[in-house]
Amino acid sequence: MEEDRYGLPLSTSSAEAAAAYREGIDLLLAFWPGATDALERAIMLDPDFALAHAARARIHAIYMQREAALQTIKRARDLIAKRGTEREQSHVATLVLTIEGRGTEALPSTLTHLASWPRDAMIMALPLGAFGLLAFSGRADHDAARRDLCDRFAADYGEDWWFMSNHGWALTEAGDVSQGRAVTERSFALRRRNAYAVHALLHAMFEAGALDQADALVNDWIGDYDRTGMLHGHICWHQALGALDRGDAAGALKVYTDVLVPTMDTAPPLNTLSDCASLLWRLMAENNPVPDGAWADVASYASPRFTGSTLAFIEMHLMMIAAATNDTAALKGRLAAIERRQAEGMLPAGRIVPHMLRALRAFAEENWRSCARELTPVIGDLARIGGSHAQREVIEDTYILALIRSGSLAKAREVLDARLHRRPSARDSRWRALAAG
Template identity: 25%
Template sequence: MTTLQDATGHALTGATAAALDAFEQASHELRCLTGDPAASIERALQAAPEMTMAHAFKAWVYLLGTEPEGLPVARAACEAGAALPGTERERLHLQAAGLLAHGRWHEAARALEDLSLRYPRDALALQAGHQVDFFTGDSRMLRDRIARALPAWDATLPGYHAVLGMHAFGLEETGDYAQAEAQGKRAVELQPRDSWAWHAVAHTLEMRNRPADGIAWLEPNSASWALGSFLGVHNWWHLALFHLELDHHDEVLRLYDEAIAGSGLPQVLDLIDASAMLWRLQLRGLDVGERWQPLADRWAPLVRQSLYAFNDLHAMLAFTGAGRADEQRRLLQAQDAALALGDDNAGFLREVGGAATRAVMAFGDGDYAQCVALLRPVRHRAHRFGGSHAQRDLLDLTLVEAALRAGDQALARGLCAERIAMRPASPLAHRLMRRSAAAGLTA
């Protein structure tokens, strides 16, 4: 029997024609972050239960959302795939997914790096590796993993847009904003439904403090990047962030209510955005009403274990905003238990996450000096527990506000000078500087 191949020429052990169609649909959906790739890959497995690569794909789908309930599903998919015949490429996928499913983030990243060096046209390997680089805060590999594969790609290959969009994000995270913007816009031209490419350009505009351009980029085009996209909430968050920079607070709250928190679903990536936006509003002294309570309700069942420190930080924002002392303590206990395990998340906690999570709790308790003491040692290495520059800016904003409230005028002034140097037109940066310069600061 002839072994079928995917659209970029890779053999697919155990595939049938119907399974191949469903697999390509799932691949397109995952590359664009739209639709339901989990459902599509299930159709592939129903058509061909012994399709090895479909099991590997399923594992990645359930791993890359960092959802706690995804881990057992991913582990089972890896086990099912490992019991079947497979090519070297398929085996490497299952090996890398298995490493990630057991908390070995850095080893998974290296396994995917080796896979992509051997098979540079494997878009799934590039995408999985790119996401792991994001979760581990490896900005250079966000760029270079994709750059290594670019010579093997061109516009005739399905998925080229996604490779360009990923490269754009890597360029942005390493400070090459002009090339990142151009690369991201080229990706969107090729595939207007590529949510990651829209997102990459939004990041370049955020980092260059161009909020009006960011609104012009996202607002008129939401039908392309939001409709049916599971990155939609995050891109709405970016739009709200641009409005926040311009002090459009009513619009930010509208976007929060209608688009960021509106689904009410317990999806971790969406909850991160909701927590981060409410915290930024609260740092500005704005009343967010009762919005913290339902958000804390959504976080509560997801942090019985500490699986990823970056998520823990955002759960703590919600528990602190909502005044949930029991949930705060439970989360800290989960982190203590995770430290004892010694996996990569324990490293994320030791490097950054533990201190950052406790700093948020200290801020909520009004112990601003303790918040400052916890954040200062970790702020320059915060990339080591994941996220983007835009997301980690929350730590800097919290540190500035804590310094102001603690009465540390010299530190606050220095931090504000940093911010103005990077964002000379930012109204917030100048307001913070005026506060730091005012006499008689009180905690």
């Protein structure tokens, strides 16, 4: 019987289909272009190859192609019932839950599956990363949970380039930056054409304040990464963060206009939404100009794609757009819906969400005192939003600037001192000087 790269049996009689599947999975795990073509080739070679359909459905879901994802995963489910091992049946069942958006069921299904088949990388990937099942679970400890999960299964993977890139990033996000970087660098050395490892390294460099090293890494590497790569725009977004840290607003804006503009970016919609909205918000927050119509362009991009959002991370960015464009109807509607869901106990991230949304609205209205008042009781719960620490920091930035502008200088110094102790930052040093009064 054919096997995947991790030695797990594949229910296909076609060696060529199995080879195409292995290639497609590796490209998908590396966030490298070509995964879709390889998986569709596997399906063409063996139309009854259920796991190839399941992986194709996963890519549809990443790109928020909901109907295509549901149809393709249904095809995989129907096929696997006729021809599939117990592991493959569990694999498809777990992906069904994930693709259907049933995260509270998908996470325990994933963990149960991994207890029996820890080397099933496609399933191991589901709870990992900034947009994974753990990050979007609403748990305050999801960073530590990802690290613990990787620690638990590290021996099963050994020196595997994909697993180490995830393990390294999990260590970094959980606070062990030096070890996280070392593990990620080992991964990158094994497979340079691995955008996921580069991305994880950029997070380690961000946390260490090594922004010049991050710039050098991107400049040296990104020429080999096609713009259609899932993480191309987001990797450049990291360079924009570095530019803002150095006080180079023009450099950050150039990243936006050259790479991130929604009409140019081919990234998954969640990446485009969060990268564009958060970068424009950061520019605006420090009173830097943004291009005419930029917020309207982002609003036009988001409107048809995120109508049924339920995640705190998505709500955060949609509220930035509504607040920046002074969309009164959207502001009221988003807040009303969130407050209603909170009252019904339907917000996994809890009370931080309505506080955060009200704070963003207050900041855009230059009501600094109200913004700070909303965030003060929940600022310690930011992890529950999901995403990475670098992505969540935009809310902390908003809080610090609101404190400074409202005259709460002692509190601003306290927050900045804690952050500077954790991560050196030229920008935070500038803000600390402002908070000195």
